[in-house]
Amino acid sequence: SQELEQSPQSLIVQEGKNLTINCTSSKTLYGLYWYKQKYGEGLIFLMMLQKGGEEKSHEKITAKLDEKKQQSSLHITASQPSHAGIYLCGADGQKVTFGTGTKLQVIP
Amino acid sequence: NAGVTQTPKFQVLKTGQSMTLQCAQDMNHNSMYWYRQDPGMGLRLIYYSASEGTTDKGEVPNGYNVSRLNKREFSLRLESAAPSQTSVYFCASRSGSTNEKLFFGSGTQLSVL
Numbered sequence: 221s222q223e224l225e226q227s228p229q230s231l232i233v234q235e236g237k238n239l240t241i242n243c244t245s246s247k248t249l250y251g252l253y254w255y256k257q258k259y260g261e262g263l264i265f266l267m268m269l270q271k272g273g274e275e276k277s278h279e280k281i282t283a284k285l286d287e288k289k290q291q292s293s294l295h296i297t298a299s300q301p302s303h304a305g306i307y308l309c310g311a312d313g314q315k316v317t318f319g320t321g322t323k324l325q326v327i328p
Numbered sequence: 329n330a331g332v333t334q335t336p337k338f339q340v341l342k343t344g345q346s347m348t349l350q351c352a353q354d355m356n357h358n359s360m361y362w363y364r365q366d367p368g369m370g371l372r373l374i375y376y377s378a379s380e381g382t383t384d385k386g387e388v389p390n391g392y393n394v395s396r397l398n399k400r401e402f403s404l405r406l407e408s409a410a411p412s413q414t415s416v417y418f419c420a421s422r423s424g425s426t427n428e429k430l431f432f433g434s435g436t437q438l439s440v441l
Contacts, residue, residue, distance in 0.1 A: 226370075255432075262432045320370040
């Protein structure tokens, strides 16, 4: 089965700072999702990456899938309190499996 | 459109009780999924249904059963609830079986005492 490991598990940053979250897969990724979850709420789709080297942006959030398609990184520029939440990466397939999540707190 | 609707939003059970979590989508999606979310564990797949009439086990199927009642509805049943099943349950759906994003419901918070 495919396993996704996210790092760091939690992150506290000052508003305005940049940050990066990593997602590493035990197998080749044929598609990789990034979702955001606000505390106590449902999941919001951010973006999907499919090709090695692909990079996509959504507002101040940029995600990239590496050439070997086994790792993805999500970068937030100039973080804001609205970025706070849990970020989850998911591996596409008939069974979509998710990583353990990264909890982000942004201090004003 | 309502999207993916889950009921109930909250539920408290005693050990050994049974209950069914309901999920319905109005987007004419073929695939539907049930996940559970525990602190520090991300989302773990319980069961999924790639199309009407089919179901398959995910990572953590023990203690659960599912029914794909029709294309719209996918229910999750706990026959004899255990404290280890205390979790937040999410239902999701998507149009195809791969290469498309999942749409999630708002979740059911279940506590088993």
